[in-house]
Amino acid sequence: MTTINDIAKMANVSRTTVSRVLNNNGYVSEEVRKRIVKIVEETGYIPSLSAKSLRTKKSGVIGVILPRINTETASRVVSGINEVVAKENFQILLTDTELDRSKEIEYIKLLQSRHVDGIILLATNINNKLISTIKDANLPFISLGQDLPDVTSIVYDDYHAAADLTNMLVNHGHKKIAFIGVKEDDPSVGQLRKKGYLDTLSKYELPIVESWIQTGDFSIESGYESMKNIIKDNRQLPTAVFAVTDSMAIGAMEYLREQGFKIPNDMAVAGIGASTLSKHVTPSLTTVDYFNKEAGEKTARLLIDQIKKKKEKEKYIQNYRLIKGDSV
Amino acid sequence: MTTINDIAKMANVSRTTVSRVLNNNGYVSEEVRKRIVKIVEETGYIPSLSAKSLRTKKSGVIGVILPRINTETASRVVSGINEVVAKENFQILLTDTELDRSKEIEYIKLLQSRHVDGIILLATNINNKLISTIKDANLPFISLGQDLPDVTSIVYDDYHAAADLTNMLVNHGHKKIAFIGVKEDDPSVGQLRKKGYLDTLSKYELPIVESWIQTGDFSIESGYESMKNIIKDNRQLPTAVFAVTDSMAIGAMEYLREQGFKIPNDMAVAGIGASTLSKHVTPSLTTVDYFNKEAGEKTARLLIDQIKKKKEKEKYIQNYRLIKGDSV
DNA sequence: CTGAAAGCGCTTACAG
DNA sequence: CTGAAAGCGCTTACAG
Numbered sequence: 001m002t003t004i005n006d007i008a009k010m011a012n013v014s015r016t017t018v019s020r021v022l023n024n025n026g027y028v029s030e031e032v033r034k035r036i037v038k039i040v041e042e043t044g045y046i047p048s049l050s051a052k053s054l055r056t057k058k059s060g061v062i063g064v065i066l067p068r069i070n071t072e073t074a075s076r077v078v079s080g081i082n083e084v085v086a087k088e089n090f091q092i093l094l095t096d097t098e099l100d101r102s103k104e105i106e107y108i109k110l111l112q113s114r115h116v117d118g119i120i121l122l123a124t125n126i127n128n129k130l131i132s133t134i135k136d137a138n139l140p141f142i143s144l145g146q147d148l149p150d151v152t153s154i155v156y157d158d159y160h161a162a163a164d165l166t167n168m169l170v171n172h173g174h175k176k177i178a179f180i181g182v183k184e185d186d187p188s189v190g191q192l193r194k195k196g197y198l199d200t201l202s203k204y205e206l207p208i209v210e211s212w213i214q215t216g217d218f219s220i221e222s223g224y225e226s227m228k229n230i231i232k233d234n235r236q237l238p239t240a241v242f243a244v245t246d247s248m249a250i251g252a253m254e255y256l257r258e259q260g261f262k263i264p265n266d267m268a269v270a271g272i273g274a275s276t277l278s279k280h281v282t283p284s285l286t287t288v289d290y291f292n293k294e295a296g297e298k299t300a301r302l303l304i305d306q307i308k309k310k311k312e313k314e315k316y317i318q319n320y321r322l323i324k325g326d327s328v
Numbered sequence: 329m330t331t332i333n334d335i336a337k338m339a340n341v342s343r344t345t346v347s348r349v350l351n352n353n354g355y356v357s358e359e360v361r362k363r364i365v366k367i368v369e370e371t372g373y374i375p376s377l378s379a380k381s382l383r384t385k386k387s388g389v390i391g392v393i394l395p396r397i398n399t400e401t402a403s404r405v406v407s408g409i410n411e412v413v414a415k416e417n418f419q420i421l422l423t424d425t426e427l428d429r430s431k432e433i434e435y436i437k438l439l440q441s442r443h444v445d446g447i448i449l450l451a452t453n454i455n456n457k458l459i460s461t462i463k464d465a466n467l468p469f470i471s472l473g474q475d476l477p478d479v480t481s482i483v484y485d486d487y488h489a490a491a492d493l494t495n496m497l498v499n500h501g502h503k504k505i506a507f508i509g510v511k512e513d514d515p516s517v518g519q520l521r522k523k524g525y526l527d528t529l530s531k532y533e534l535p536i537v538e539s540w541i542q543t544g545d546f547s548i549e550s551g552y553e554s555m556k557n558i559i560k561d562n563r564q565l566p567t568a569v570f571a572v573t574d575s576m577a578i579g580a581m582e583y584l585r586e587q588g589f590k591i592p593n594d595m596a597v598a599g600i601g602a603s604t605l606s607k608h609v610t611p612s613l614t615t616v617d618y619f620n621k622e623a624g625e626k627t628a629r630l631l632i633d634q635i636k637k638k639k640e641k642e643k644y645i646q647n648y649r650l651i652k653g654d655s656v
Numbered sequence: 657c658t659g660a661a662a663g664c665g666c667t668t669a670c671a672g
Numbered sequence: 673c674t675g676a677a678a679g680c681g682c683t684t685a686c687a688g
Contacts, residue, residue: 003681014659019683026684027657044464046441050387051681054378054664061421061442070400070407070621079398082424091438092422093389096410110419113374114389136372220608250608280548280578282610293398331665342675347667354668355673379665382680 002045010043011036022047053115061093062303063111063119065104069096072275073292074122077144080296081120088304090117101125105133112137118303120144125185140306144299146188147315152306154299154316158188161288161320162196162244165270168286169240170204172328174268176236177201178212180226180243180252193244193272212238216248223251231259239267240328246271246278246287253281253327268328283326290320330373338371339364350375381443389421390631391439391447393432397424400603401620402450405472408624409448416632418445429453433461440465446631448472453513468634472627474516475643480634482627482644486516489616489648490524490572493598496614497568498532500656502596504564505529506540508554508571508580521572521600540566544576551579559587567595568656574599574606574615581609581655596656611654618648 004022008015013032020026021036028036039045053059062085066074082092093116097103104121111119118140123130126146134141134151143153169177179197184190201208211233216222223243230241243249249271253263261267263283271278274289295318305311332350336343341360348354349364356364367373381387390413394402410420421444425431432449439447446468451458454474462469462479471481497505507525512518529536539561544550551571558569571577577599581591589595591611599606602617623646633639 001681004683005681015682016659016684017657020658023683029657032657046437048382048443048681049441050378050382050443051664052683054376054382054666055681055683057664059378068407069410070403072398072400075398075403078422079396079424082397082422083426086424091442094406094410094420094422096407096414098411109374113377114419115376115378254608277605277608280582280605280609329665332667333665343666344668344675345673348674351667357673360673376665379680380667382665382682383667385680 002043004045004047007036007039007043007045010039057115059115059117060090061114061116062090062300063093063095063107063114063116065107065111065119065121066094066096067099067122067124069094073273073290076292077122077296077299080293080298081300082296084297084300085304090304099124101127101130104130108133108137112139117307118142120299120303123148126187140303142299142303142306144295146186150313152302152311152313152315154295154302154318155188156290156295156318157320158192159196161272161290161322162193162242163200164196164322165242165272165286165288166197166200168322168324169242169268169270169328170200170206172240172268174238174240175204175206176209176212176238176240177206178209178214178230178238178241180214180216180223180230180241180248182216182218182244189244197242209236209238211236216243216245216251218245218247220247220251220254223248224255225251227252227255231255237267240269241267242270244272246273246275246285249285249287249327250277250281253285264326264328270328274323278323278325286325286328287323288320289323290318294318330371332373332375335364335367335371335373338367385443386445387443388418389442389444390418390628391421391423391435391442391444393435393439393447393449394422394424395427395450395452397422401601401618404620405450405624405627408621408626409628410624412625412628413632418632427452429455429458432458436461436465440467445635446470448627448631451476454515468631470627470631470634472623474514478641480630480639480641480643482623482630482646483516484618484623484646485648486520487524489600489618489650490521490570491528492524492650493570493600493614493616494525494528496650496652497570497596497598497656498528498534500568500596502566502568503532503534504537504540504566504568505534506537506542506558506566506569508542508544508551508558508569508576510544510546510572517572525570537564537566539564544571544573544579546573546575548575548579548582551576552583553579555580555583559583565595568597569595570598572600574601574603574613577613577615577655578605578609581613592654592656598656602651606651606653614653614656615651616648617651618646622646 004015095107123143123146147153214226270286272288278285278287332343423435451471451474475481542554598614600616606613606615
């Protein structure tokens with residue numbers, strides 16, 4: 001492999017000078033510069049970023065920790081991150097916890113050892129060990145999706161989105177509204193979206209029926225099963241169901257269709273996420289667009305700002321938009 | 329930051345010894361080992377992988393070059409790659425060309441400068457500059473999706489998948505079959521899938537009608553527009569349409585639905601990709617499953633084999649499966 | 657405008 | 673079983 005020393009020898013200069021033309025800093029005479037550039041091109045010399053990084057303590061790499069890469073939300077976010085980051089000549093080092101929490105911590109340390117310049121975590125939970133690991137890492141760090149204490153966080157407005165959606169159902173005349181949520185160890189999706197639902201029911205003094213409140217696991221199948229549970233007790237059927245993710249809403253729709261329910265006449269359905277699926281399923285699903293890609297872009301921009309100059313830790317709330325489909 | 333020197337001092341040994349316990353190689357007395365391990369834990373010392381990589385010429389990082397991250401195919405593949413690679417303690421450095429070809433070459437060089445141990449390219453085209461850049465990089469390298477000369481390649485069986493699908497349409501009594509393809513500078517999707525279609529028509533001596541052969545750009549919208557073009561000349565309507573991707577097939581279905589066509593009675597539709605959408609759209613779409621995630625896993629395994637011991641360049645063909653939906 | 661020298665944090669023959 | 677020394681390929685004060 002050719003190194004900076006080889007180039008220096010070939011150009012009859014010191015490697016200091018070569019370094020200067022490579023990085024475009026410091027004074028170098030036009031003549032020498034040209035000579036070096038020519039040799040670099042001829043040899044196809046590629047500088048070693050490991051060496052550079054060891055020396056400068058900067059890697060030009062941003063670590064991203066995902067709960068699962070192959071979900072639409074994650075890939076939209078990564079796409080947004082990448083777009084911003086690539087423009088600034090950073091690359092993404094990708095890690096996927098596959099929903100294993102201990103890996104979040106493991107990967108933070110790993111990314112640290114790789115000297116990434118900053119980390120973006122698509123968080124799914126909050127715990128003390130996580131917080132302290134982040135603090136110890138002492139790196140530019142942003143949490144997307146959960147509000148982590150003492151960490152710059154960008155969150156979706158889960159409470160209001162869920163409340164707005166429930167409200168929309170009420171405005172369409174529904175008084176019996178079922179709910180498909182996820183476990184509450186996920187503060188954003190599990191707790192806030194549920195609270196938005198419950199508070200809205202209370203506000204209108206609507207019935208909160210235990211068997212109408214089910215817990216899924218984000219998957220289409222769990223939406224299907226949850227819907228089955230809601231319907232099981234057919235002495236009291238709801239007229240609408242709100243699932244906290246599109247996937248679960250789609251699963252619910254499928255069960256309803258199988259059982260001969262007409263959507264939205266026999267049962268209205270709503271989800272969250274604005275998935276491609278929500279748009280192309282029949283009837284189209286009423287949902288909430290969280291602008292995941294934009295959220296990724298914003299996160300990346302904030303992280304890069306933080307890398308370039310230390311900033312205060314801040315909290316941001318991402319906006320959202322209701323999309324009225326034919327399922328309501 | 330604590331370094332190996334700090335640990336050595338604290339443990340009253342040389343850094344050589346610390347390195348030995350960290351990497352678990354060479355002889356170290358039990359007593360010394362324990363002392364060092366304890367100090368490492370107490371200090372939370374994290375070794376610098378940049379330094380290690382500079383010295384050992386291995387980074388533990390695999391570069392992945394994608395045409396677009398936020399497509400279902402890409403995210404499935406990456407998920408498969410990651411699963412295999414993470415188990416072997418490699419990480420993924422992700423780059424996204426956003427369909428800009430010159431970036432494929434740029435990113436190969438970039439990944440090289442970052443000393444990745446190997447590269448996986450989800451290729452979309454073939455050109456000499458690309459081939460020569462790969463050769464010059466002289467790294468373990470695998471192309472997924474296109475058969476690149478002199479490069480280990482894993483390809484989907486585009487020709488036979490397209491032929492089988494067309495064949496299925498013929499078996500369902502269709503004699504007038506339209507086609508929505510993509511540009512032919514993509515050898516796999518643009519050429520092979522089209523050839524599978526055309527050859528099957530020829531085999532059965534079915535009419536090849538120019539206006540029935542449209543070219544889209546992978547998007548749902550382009551499927552919609554292509555279908556519109558096919559229908560425009562309503563003196564001669566086909567009875568079936570085969571789109572080379574699910575997205576374009578979905579777009580076609582949407583236009584058909586708008587125009588009052590019943591699927592599959594007035595028009596049968598088929599795609600390729602086994603997208604989530606294909607399963608949940610109504611009617612469900614007849615398609616081909618390419619097992620993208622498995623392809624990713626296989627690619628990763630091959631690359632790791634290649635990294636661990638130099639191997640011959642080889643060619644692999646990924647298997648596939650027809651999925652008969654209600655759209656045919 | 658240019659170069660010699662130190663140093664980033666590791667690993668690895670080599671010697672004992 | 674352990675350590676001193678060299679070296680991976682860069683950058684950066686410092687000096688001239």
